[in-house]
Amino acid sequence: MTVEPVIPISALEHFAYCPRQCALIHCDGIWADNEHTVKGARAHRRVDSGGHRRERGRKVLRAIPLWSEQHGLSGRADAVETGDKGVCPVEYKSGVRHGRTADLQVCAQALCLEEMLDVPVPYGFVWYGGPRRRVRVEFTPVLRNDVLEAIRLIRGQLLSGTLPPAPDDSRCTQCQLRAHCLPGLTGARRKVDRYVADVVFGCAS
Ligand code: SF4
Known part of the structure; x- marks a missing residue:
């Protein structure tokens, strides 16, 4: 249950x-x-x-x-x-x-x-x-x-x-969890995921 x-x-x-x-x-x-x-x-x-x-x-x-x-x-x-x-x-x-x-x-x-x-x-x-x-x-x-x-x-x-996922926008500049969240990195990771999907698998959304 x-x-x-x-x-x-x-x-x-x-x-x-x-x-x-x-x-x-x-x-x-x-x-x-x-x-x-x-x-x-x-x-x-x-x-x-x-x-x-x-x-x-x-x-x-x-x-x-x-x-x-x-x-x-x-x-x-x-x-x-x-x-x-x-x-x-x-x-x-x-x-x-x-x-x-x-x-x-x-x-x-x-x-x-x-x-x-x-x-x-x-x-x-x-x-x-x-x-x-x-x-x-x-x-x-x-x-x-x-x-x-x-x-x-x-x-x-x-x-x-x-x-x-991290929105990585203006909210992040005032967020107390910025150092733990690392919004820039997760944003970069999304770009890598898109690159892999697009270039490697040819199926980017
Ligand atoms: S730093 Fe992370 S938790 Fe804070 S607003 Fe940005 S995405 Fe949200």
Whole structure:
């Protein structure tokens, strides 16, 4: 019997940034810090303290454990705000927005809260320390579907243990795993594979 692996919520952000990064961290257990991750860890100190307080008339609960049996997820919300307008997760990022990576993460937190508390969670927030801006994220059906699809693909990665090819693009310049991933080399290897397929076997795609 195959045991379905539980997906860490943080894996969604890694996967959305780069599927290879997700596999290196969550399949191979590789982690390395760079200036961005160190900055992020520092910025999270207050969040990780677990203290609760009131802000903007709402109760803010910090470092809340989350899980979903339905979707096989577990992790933690940086903060969960509760008040008259319901419940919403808040994710803190020390830097700037990288596409929808944090949107997927905070939406996965909402799926957990909905299952745990049996309440609708239609939106959340991501706070970006770079521009010092709090961005509201609507949990639309499209975003929810994208989260479920990402969970499916990550679970497939974990079960197969395969390492996706390196895109070797602008994402790599800021990636903390660059020294372990060697994206330039894997890109060169793809060229060799194409050359062998083309010249030796005459069947390049
Ligand atoms: S260096 Fe590039 S390809 Fe490698 S994990 Fe990072 S972003 Fe992905």
